[in-house]
């Protein structure tokens with residue numbers, strides 16, 4: 001009998017499939033005739049249970065595929081940033097946001113370690129990103145403060161927890177799921193000569209909800225994923241303005257409505273500075289427009 005499942009574990013050497021109704025999990029193999037097909041965590045599959053194994057016969061078309069870590073059919077991304085220790089880095093966050101916008105997944109921003117941070121500063125950043133249109137949750141994973149606010153973004157979804165190293169992703173996931181994830185040691189690395197593959201596990205959260213931890217990046221560059229001339233499309237608030245040229249990159253073009261909006265204080269200096277840094281463009285007006293008093 002053919003049954004449906006979800007690939008909840010994938011490494012270079014092995015995979016596991018979880019049945020969605022019972023959550024029973026089986027080691028899985030690909031049936032001979034699709035042996036050459038690629039298989040990822042997050043793949044919805046159809047197959048047969050033979051003995052103790054799930055034999056995959058069919059892999060459903062993917063709606064998306066994230067590369068680092070490799071997970072298919074991602075519905076939701078939580079970008080976790082520490083507000084302190086390490087210090088909040090808006091450039092890193094803006095790069096993360098642009099990348100997920102580019103992939104087509106609206107990220108939810110999680111500001112973690114609020115127990116260590118200045119509440120006013122946390123609030124300032126929260127307001128800024130909310131004004132752009134992002135959902136922002138502030139919490140302390142360690143002190144289990146506000147964790148329930150995240151449930152809403154996980155329900156019924158395949159979610160990945162992303163963000164820089166040390167942000168508290170593994171801590172958050174451990175507390176949320178009530179499991180013991182080894183902090184800083186969640187994704188096992190399999191050395192394969194010069195190729196290193198990361199194993200991915202999707203943990204069951206709520207009903208029909210699965211969530212994956214990811215190894216932290218210390219650096220994410222939007223331009224690694226997309227062409228420089230495209231980056232402006234993934235800074236949401238820029239899309240509210242119509243420049244003289246429809247393909248304006250908001251750098252050296254005349255009649256740039258985005259630069260005018262920065263000058264009027266409608267677009268945050270922090271965001272525009274980070275954008276210009278990605279574009280590696282020097283705007284001579286930046287220092288006068290963005291005085292210290294403006295974020």
Ligand SMILES: Nc1nc2c(ncn2[C@@H]2O[C@H](COP(=O)(O)OP(=O)(O)OP(=O)(O)O)[C@@H](O)[C@H]2O)c(=O)[nH]1
Nearest residue numbers: 113140141142165166167168169170171183184216
């Ligand atoms: N004070 C405080 N510390 C936290 C909080 N969340 C996590 N930490 C600590 O921050 C450190 C890093 O936490 P991890 O959960 O390993 O961070 P990570 O994002 O998984 O890091 P990588 O796996 O390297 O990407 C640990 O020492 C945690 O105890 C928090 O809300 N408050």
Ligand SMILES: [Mg+2]
Nearest residue numbers: 169170184185
């Ligand atoms: Mg971790």
Ligand SMILES: [Zn+2]
Nearest residue numbers: 243248250256
């Ligand atoms: Zn422009």
